[in-house]
Amino acid sequence: EVQLVESGGGLVQPGGSLRLSCAASGFTVSSNYMSWVRQAPGKGLEWVSVIYSGGSTYYADSVKGRFTISRDNSKNTLYLQMNSLRAEDTAVYYCARDNEAAAGIGPWFDPWGQGTLVTVSS
Amino acid sequence: QSVLTQPPSASGTPGQRVTISCSGSSSNIGSNYVYWYQQLPGTAPKLLIYRNNQRPSGVPDRFSGSKSGTSASLAISGLRSEDEADYYCAAWDDSLDWVFGGGTKLTVL
Numbered sequence: 001e002v003q004l005v006e007s008g009g010g011l012v013q014p015g016g017s018l019r020l021s022c023a024a025s026g027f028t029v030s031s032n033y034m035s036w037v038r039q040a041p042g043k044g045l046e047w048v049s050v051i052y053s054g055g056s057t058y059y060a061d062s063v064k065g066r067f068t069i070s071r072d073n074s075k076n077t078l079y080l081q082m083n084s085l086r087a088e089d090t091a092v093y094y095c096a097r098d099n100e101a102a103a104g105i106g107p108w109f110d111p112w113g114q115g116t117l118v119t120v121s122s
Numbered sequence: 123q124s125v126l127t128q129p130p131s132a133s134g135t136p137g138q139r140v141t142i143s144c145s146g147s148s149s150n151i152g153s154n155y156v157y158w159y160q161q162l163p164g165t166a167p168k169l170l171i172y173r174n175n176q177r178p179s180g181v182p183d184r185f186s187g188s189k190s191g192t193s194a195s196l197a198i199s200g201l202r203s204e205d206e207a208d209y210y211c212a213a214w215d216d217s218l219d220w221v222f223g224g225g226t227k228l229t230v231l
Binding site for chain 1 (some may be wrong): 168
């Protein structure tokens with residue numbers, strides 16, 4: 001079964017750091033385009049970052065320079081390192097596979113993980 | 123404020139046909155495919171429509187998508203109570219981002 005399971009969310013103070021993990025099963029993370037998408041409480045969806053199968057990475061302007069997407073091929077796991085966290089980063093973070101797997105098209109996000117909540121507050 | 127504009131709410135009665143609009147610009151909807159997602163309460167989004175009007179396997183043919191110029195629409199026919207959810211449109215924007223609409227909350231009366 002194709003599945004994504006996120007972990008690593010929690011409460012962190014402004015300016016702090018957190019690393020999210022997304023464990024995949026049923027497919028190979030490194031052979032796919034993988035994204036992080038977030039949803040602030042009661043708000044809509046916002047694309048955060050993508051890592052292409054070739055290793056290129058891209059970020060939304062709102063997180064550029066603060067967040068880093070990466071993967072561990074041996075663990076078939078996607079990561080999101082979040083530094084210098086702000087209150088406005090508070091959201092449920094989802095990982096998702098992009099089935100279009102090509103730049104300039106999509107997002108055909110499927111599957112999605114169940115999400116992990118990140119709360120930035122003092 | 124979202125790049126793609128959707129009405130915040132929509133409603134219909136069981137059996138009715140409802141449409142949800144999504145307005146963008148030449149840099150996103152006007153030149154790229156549109157995708158639609160359904161998010162049931164407390165769950166992750168689920169893909170409903172890809173490449174403007176294609177349905178993934180398992181999505182009922184009650185759901186259909188269309189695009190014209192810089193706008194797109196999602197139509198749901200034969201409305202059911204289980205269709206009550208939030209619906210999001212999405213597209214690639216030529217500024218090198220994927221963008222979403224703000225979401226439309228569909229209520230089945």
